[in-house]
Amino acid sequence: MSVSKTRDMSGNVVGSRRLLNRLVKFLGKNPQRRAKYLFCYVMLTPVMLLFGYIRVYPIVRTFILSFYKYDMMSKIHPFIGLLNYQALLHDSDFIQAIQNTTIYAFATVILSIILSLPLAIVLAGKIRFSPLYQTIFFLPFITPMVAMAVAWKWIYDPTYGILNYFLSIFHISAVGWLVYPATALWAIIAMSVWKVIGYNMVLFLVGIKNIPATYYEAATLDGANGLNLFRHITFPLLRPMTLFVLVTSMINAYNVFTQIYVMTLGSQSAPGSAVRVLVFEIYNNAFSFFKMGYASAEAVVLTMIVLVLTILQFRYFRTGEE
Amino acid sequence: MNLVNTNRTTDSRQRERLQRNVKSIVTHLILILASVIMLIPFVWMISTSFKPASEILTWPPKLIPINPTWANYFKVFTTTLIVRYFFNSLIIAVVSTLFVLATSLVAGYIFAKFRFPGRNLLFLLIVATAIVPFEAYMVPFYLQMIALKWINTYQGIIAPYVIMSFGIFLMRQHISSAIPDEFIDAARIDGASEWSIFRLIIVPMSTSAMGALGTFAFIQAWGAFIWPLLIASSDKIFNMELGLAAFQFKFSVDYGPLMAGSVLNIIPIIIAFIFLRRQIIENIALSGLKG
Numbered sequence: 001m002s003v004s005k006t007r008d009m010s011g012n013v014v015g016s017r018r019l020l021n022r023l024v025k026f027l028g029k030n031p032q033r034r035a036k037y038l039f040c041y042v043m044l045t046p047v048m049l050l051f052g053y054i055r056v057y058p059i060v061r062t063f064i065l066s067f068y069k070y071d072m073m074s075k076i077h078p079f080i081g082l083l084n085y086q087a088l089l090h091d092s093d094f095i096q097a098i099q100n101t102t103i104y105a106f107a108t109v110i111l112s113i114i115l116s117l118p119l120a121i122v123l124a125g126k127i128r129f130s131p132l133y134q135t136i137f138f139l140p141f142i143t144p145m146v147a148m149a150v151a152w153k154w155i156y157d158p159t160y161g162i163l164n165y166f167l168s169i170f171h172i173s174a175v176g177w178l179v180y181p182a183t184a185l186w187a188i189i190a191m192s193v194w195k196v197i198g199y200n201m202v203l204f205l206v207g208i209k210n211i212p213a214t215y216y217e218a219a220t221l222d223g224a225n226g227l228n229l230f231r232h233i234t235f236p237l238l239r240p241m242t243l244f245v246l247v248t249s250m251i252n253a254y255n256v257f258t259q260i261y262v263m264t265l266g267s268q269s270a271p272g273s274a275v276r277v278l279v280f281e282i283y284n285n286a287f288s289f290f291k292m293g294y295a296s297a298e299a300v301v302l303t304m305i306v307l308v309l310t311i312l313q314f315r316y317f318r319t320g321e322e
Numbered sequence: 323m324n325l326v327n328t329n330r331t332t333d334s335r336q337r338e339r340l341q342r343n344v345k346s347i348v349t350h351l352i353l354i355l356a357s358v359i360m361l362i363p364f365v366w367m368i369s370t371s372f373k374p375a376s377e378i379l380t381w382p383p384k385l386i387p388i389n390p391t392w393a394n395y396f397k398v399f400t401t402t403l404i405v406r407y408f409f410n411s412l413i414i415a416v417v418s419t420l421f422v423l424a425t426s427l428v429a430g431y432i433f434a435k436f437r438f439p440g441r442n443l444l445f446l447l448i449v450a451t452a453i454v455p456f457e458a459y460m461v462p463f464y465l466q467m468i469a470l471k472w473i474n475t476y477q478g479i480i481a482p483y484v485i486m487s488f489g490i491f492l493m494r495q496h497i498s499s500a501i502p503d504e505f506i507d508a509a510r511i512d513g514a515s516e517w518s519i520f521r522l523i524i525v526p527m528s529t530s531a532m533g534a535l536g537t538f539a540f541i542q543a544w545g546a547f548i549w550p551l552l553i554a555s556s557d558k559i560f561n562m563e564l565g566l567a568a569f570q571f572k573f574s575v576d577y578g579p580l581m582a583g584s585v586l587n588i589i590p591i592i593i594a595f596i597f598l599r600r601q602i603i604e605n606i607a608l609s610g611l612k613g
Contacts, residue, residue: 022439032510039516040436047429048444051485053466055451061462072465119356122349129350135599136357139364142595142602144545146563147584150570151367154577162366165383194360199606206607255455258547262567279457279548286461287552299458310453 062296062303070293077293084297094298097276098305100181104189104277105253111193112200113245119197120204121234134205138198145195149262152191153178156263184264184275191259196252200245207241208234243317247310254306255279278302371395371581378577394582398569401579403557404586407565411544414480414561418543419536421484426535430493431524435506445494452487457548464552478553479561483543489535496531497524534605544591562587 066084070077088094119137123130140148155163156177164174177187215233224232257279264274274280278298286295365385370378372390398404433445456463463482472478501524509519547563554560557568569583595602 019440035516036436036510037438039520040432040438043428043520044432047425047485050425051429051448051487054463054482054485055454055459055487056447058459058462058466059451059454061465062459065462072468122353127346127349131600133353133357134603136360138603139592139595140360142541143364143588143591144563144566146547146566147367147587148363150566150580150584151363154370154581155363155366157577160379160381160383160577162362162383165381194363197360202603202607251453251455255457257457258563261547261551262570282457282461283548283552286464292461292465295461299461303454303458306455306458307453 062299065293065296066300068293070291070296072290072292080293084294087294088297088301093276094281097278097281098301100185100275101254101256101277104185104192104256105250107186107189108192108196108253108256109246109249111189112196112249113242115193116197116200117204117238120201120208121230123201124205124208134198134202137201140195140197141199145258146262148195149191149259152187152259153263156187178263181275188256188259188263188275191263192253192256195259196249200249203241203245204238207238211237239317243313246313246317250309250313251306254302254309257283367581367584370577371585373578375576375578394578395586397579398583398586402565402569402572402583403560404562404565404583406558407560407562408590410476410559411561411563413476414483414546414550415540415543417480418483419539421480422486422489422539423532423536425485426489426493427525427528427532428520429490430495431497431520433490433494434498435501435503448487448490452491456482460549460552467553473553474555474559476559479546479550479559480543482549483539483546486535486539486542489539492535493528493531496528500531501527533601537602537605 067079067081068077069080069083123133127133155161158164158174158176158179161177163177168174175183178184211234215237216229219229219233256277260275260277260280279302282295282298282302285291285298369385369387371394372392373387374389374391374393377384377387377389429448433441460482467473467478467481470478472481505523506519509523514522544561545563546561547567550561550564551567554564557565560568566583566587569580573580573583
């Protein structure tokens with residue numbers, strides 16, 4: 001680790017000296033210009049140093065750590081090349097975590113978009129009490145996650161939860177929603193969709209309101225009906241916003257942790273019932289087993305998945321636009 | 323011929339109006355049903371928090387408590403440090419928001435209005451790292467905090483939330499589109515110093531974007547969970563989120579106090595939301611739009 005640290009620092013020194021030379025040449029003799037660029041560098045430097053320390057350095061170090069056997073408790077951290085990655089391929093917990101996280105992310109993102117887009121379309125029109133509805137749908141998004149996860153855990157309670165009570169009216173027998181990993185995953189998906197619907201709805205509302213009314217007027221004159229308007233005007237013109245919603249919710253969904261931690265790791269659940277997701281695996285390996293190198297390899301995989309998905313979404317949604 | 327035609331149109335117009343009314347009623351029914359579903363967790367949480375233990379474990383469950391009680395709230399206040407958690411959350415969120423605003427405004431202004439070698443490369447770096455989730459690099463960040471001896475301190479909890487790539491991006495977009503270059507150049511010709519240009523032009527002209535970013539940063543820092551979970555070991559520096567997760571292990575299946583704790587946890591945010599509803603929704607929308 002110390003090797004990479006010194007290399008990093010010397011690289012900085014060379015870089016900053018070159019920058020300084022260029023700066024002197026660049027600033028020249030004009031005092032006003034000098035003041036302008038003095039301000040620029042004096043103000044930007046602390047921000048960029050902070051940025052480097054908080055973002056760039058740990059991100060780079062995650063990649064480096066993933067090639068080491070790094071135990072926080074031990075003094076020696078040997079370089080082991082790709083062994084961490086090789087071990088990941090045979091780690092059934094990790095593979096299950098990838099599967100669960102992917103199911104969770106796609107289900108949450110798709111369901112929340114399917115539900116929030118029609119809501120936004122309806123609420124964007126001239127409908128009475130629209131602000132009231134918007135407030136109600138937005139409320140779950142703004143409330144803190146832990147409290148709502150606890151509330152949902154109580155709703156899903158196998159013996160006294162209201163969900164099972166509601167189902168008992170239709171003579172459906174009680175289900176231990178959070179007890180079995182398979183139902184727990186979908187129970188948490190439902191809760192997360194509930195939490196995020198309002199946010200997506202607000203973003204879609206903005207997108208819809210930015211579409212000029214003349215488009216709709218012209219299309220209506222040409223005899224287009226509701227569904228046609230949606231297919232040929234609303235949906236294509238909402239593309240940039242849909243892209244934004246997709247990308248941000250996909251990144252967020254792949255990092256799911258809080259609700260899983262609260263809803264499946266409580267005292268009530270059986271030890272094997274935890275829904276394994278990627279961040280939970282990273283957390284567990286790094287801070288319960290102190291396998292920080294191994295956890296970093298998992299983090300690199302998470303980053304790669306998010307990166308590839310983001311690129312794919314941009315590719316797909318950018319075509320035909322601009 | 324003519325007469326028949328007009329007759330038909332009034333007839334169809336009436337039918338249209340009826341159709342519209344039916345459609346509007348159906349729409350409202352669906353919206354009301356959806357609203358009820360959205361509100362059930364809140365209602366159920368509040369209702370449970372006022373029930374004595376005997377009523378919580380009855381079947382069938384009752385929506386309204388028969389003998390409402392403050393006992394659960396009393397238990398939360400007497401057995402946990404909830405007031406302290408609240409102030410911890412507040413400190414963390416306020417400090418983080420101020421830092422995010424300051425760093426984003428400075429960097430956003432410079433990236434928008436100054437040309438210097440390496441500008442595009444630096445900005446690309448900021449945009450590129452915005453995609454990498456914090457959870458992916460929290461392990462080395464934890465090691466950095468160990469080196470600084472910041473484990474279990476306020477600084478340590480706040481550290482990852484002092485800068486936001488998205489914030490820099492948002493402010494750059496805002497400043498480059500909303501503040502014309504001529505404005506700044508005119509001030510320069512009048513002899514204004516760079517600092518006073520920043521303070522007297524850039525800051526006041528960016529308040530709307532700062533409001534949006536501030537709201538976003540505050541919500542994010544208030545809801546921080548995984549990082550405080552890692553770094554805070556003493557409950558004296560727990561935030562509300564961590565405190566509530568800890569109640570869960572303390573009270574386990576004792577849902578009365580647990581729901582009371584949850585209600586207390588969401589109350590500050592709900593109150594803020596009621597007063598600032600329009601601004602918050604608009605700000606969230608604005609930060610999304612600009613992104």
